[in-house]
Amino acid sequence: MSALHFDEATHTYTENGVRVPSVTQILAPLNDLSFIKPDVLQFKRDLGTAVHKATELYDLGELDESTVSPLVQPYLDGWIRLRAELPFEILGMEERVFHPAHRYAGTYDRLVLLDGKRCIFDLKTGAMFPSYGPQTAAYKNAVEKASGKRVEGRYAIELRDDCTYRLHEMTDPEDWQVFLGCLALHRFKNKHAA
Known part of the structure; x- marks a missing residue:
């Protein structure tokens, strides 16, 4: 039985006491953010975290909307709009998953039932x-391994600062192979780190 643990302060996962890489760490080489000033990058990360928490509390029915920052509100409004316009059932939320064969971990935002899928x-x-694409493929494969049930769709939900959203379906069949390539690179670099 797997014992997955996440340390919020260091943003690290361990499985039965052994550190395992996260999906975002593995995919870091694909996202060159060096052109973004560190303070702007930190602001964007903090905003993303706040929006995720607001949507999670909203979905749990525990959100006091009077406490939502004016910076976060438009993104939350986009999520509320999506929930009204695209009926789906939430099967899982902010769940940490571990892939035992490939030994990586991550936290997906939502596992949903959309149009029966x-x-x-x-x-x-x-x-x-x-x-x-590779990020959602990693979550998909970890969820399938843990649950034994097929995941048939992957979507990036772009919440925007004008209270709207965009639904981006991830359909590239090479996404999983790209993730595995990044995982191999991650392991190689760690193995040969000075």
């Missing part, structure tokens, strides 16, 4: 990056 939703508040 189990799908991964990954919420985004910034620019759309090509790495979102």
Whole structure:
């Protein structure tokens, strides 16, 4: 039986006491953010975290909307709009998953039932990056391994600062292979680190 643990302070996963890489660490080489000033990057990360928490509390029915920052509100409004316009059932939310064969971990945003299909939703508040395909493929494969049930769809949900959303279906059949390539590179670099 797997014992997956996540340390919030260091953003690290361990499985039965052994550190395992996260999906975002593995895919880091695909996202060159060096052109973004560190303070802007930190602001965007903090905003993304706040939006994720607001949508999670909203979905749990525990959100006091009077406490939502004006910076977060438009993104939350986009999520509320999506929930009204695209009926789906939430099967899982902010769940940590571990892939025992490939030994990586991550936290998906939502596992939903959409049009009778189990799908991964990954919420985004910034620019759309090509790495979102491999990211959702990693979550999909970990969920399938843990549950024994097929996941038939993968979506990046772009929440925007104008209270709207965009639904981006991830359909590239090479996404899983790209993730595995990044995982191999991650392991190689760690093995040969000075």
